[in-house]
Amino acid sequence: MNHSRPRFPDPAASRAVLIxxxxxxxxxxxxxxxxxxNLADLRAALTEDTYGILPPAHCRVLADPADHRSVGMALASAARDAEDLLLVYYTGHGLLDEDGLLHLALSSTDPAHAAFTGIPVDLVKRCLGRARARLRVLVLDCCFSGRAVAAMTESGSLFSAQLEVSGTYTLTSTTANAPSHAPPGQRHTAFTAxxxxxxxQPTPLTxxxxxxxxxxxxxxxGLPRPQRRSVNAAGDFALARGPVPLCATAPNADAEEIRFREQPHRPPVRSHRETVEAVLWGVGVIALMLLMALFGGWRPVLITGAASTVLAGLALLPHLLRRGVHYDLVVxxxxxxxxHGGHSAHVPWKDIECVGVVRRAPGTVIVANALIARLKAGAPRPQGFRKGLNKRLPDQRYVVIGTLGVYGADPVRLRSAVEHFAGGIYRTDKQLLDMDPRLR
Incomplete structure (x- = not known):
């Protein structure tokens, strides 16, 4: 962590636009x-009565804007009024045009024409460059947002020179070529959480x-790492004066359990082409059966039809059996x-030395994004967890509880839940690998 003494902006001379x-x-x-x-809770944190850095009137929220005009007017107004801090935050889809330039999606954006229907991130950065605020902060929670950092480092342009005049800080949720992460069913995206x-945090962070x-x-x-770009010691500023109450991130004090359950995906809409292909396939099968009846009699047709029905039933049986079955990770x-729909497995906290998520690495012995528990010496090995996930563990002191993707688990909320119920036993991926290199 950064332990330098934080500087705080002047609330009266600061503005924020959350999009x-x-x-x-x-x-x-x-x-x-x-x-x-994301928008509601970040605004609540920035404008919190005791530890927030902004009065509520100085924090503008644009939820699902459909046109460039409303975004442009909000940015221009904030850039004009801010003398100390100008904070711009965006959460949503990041889209690339044919030239690889990043655009921020609006509710009316056509992804096939991102350059004309989205907000170019260069336009947002030019607005920041013209602002007179001594500290400009751009936070992007979207796919490919790291391209904004890459563009900030370009030299030789008027825009780059403008940004060098005063403090500028860019923080993005991912790299230039990676998607951002929004766990289904969770309150926040992974980055904003x-x-x-x-x-x-108890002590304000710069x-x-x-x-x-x-x-x-x-x-x-195991998620893409955030990127940053700091100019003129902008990284010494803080966005909170103390721990803001974020009940949406941490479990309620009286919560008895937290469940992570993958939300069912809505079945995809069948395209016109797929419908035509299905009709042609059905017509072909009927034509084949008529030819068999014409040249070989009806008996082969009946046998073929019965065999096809049995095979189709066997193929659908696993899907029918899984309907309505839930897959929960329980803390x-x-x-x-x-x-898992009546089949459960459990390991008590008293038997766990530490727990964490191991992300996939070259030569790893564990499946990607696996939630793994290290048992205390002498603790009995729990039964009932999936054998396929546990067959390549280095020794019997480890048990793989499951993988985050199966349960749609938000890694930040998962860590908060573990720390809420078990204290400081959570370990990061690096800490787990440093503790036992055999996990690589």
């Missing part, structure tokens, strides 16, 4: 339900400290476990 798009007109852009919570967790905190959480969960006061 988020989670609902889109184009069906090729999936909805991001967590966007609304980690950002809120950073603002909830921007560099916030970046390091987010990096530790996301890297430990409660007693311990850690899984619940």
């Amino acid at each position: 988020g798009c989670g609902v889109f007109d184009d069906t090729d852009l999936p909805a991001i339900p967590a966007v609304n919570s 980690a950002l809120l967790d950073a603002l909830n 921007l560099d400290g916030i970046h390091q905190h987010i990096d530790t959480l996301l890297q430990g969960a 409660n006061r007693d311990g850690l476990g899984t619940d």
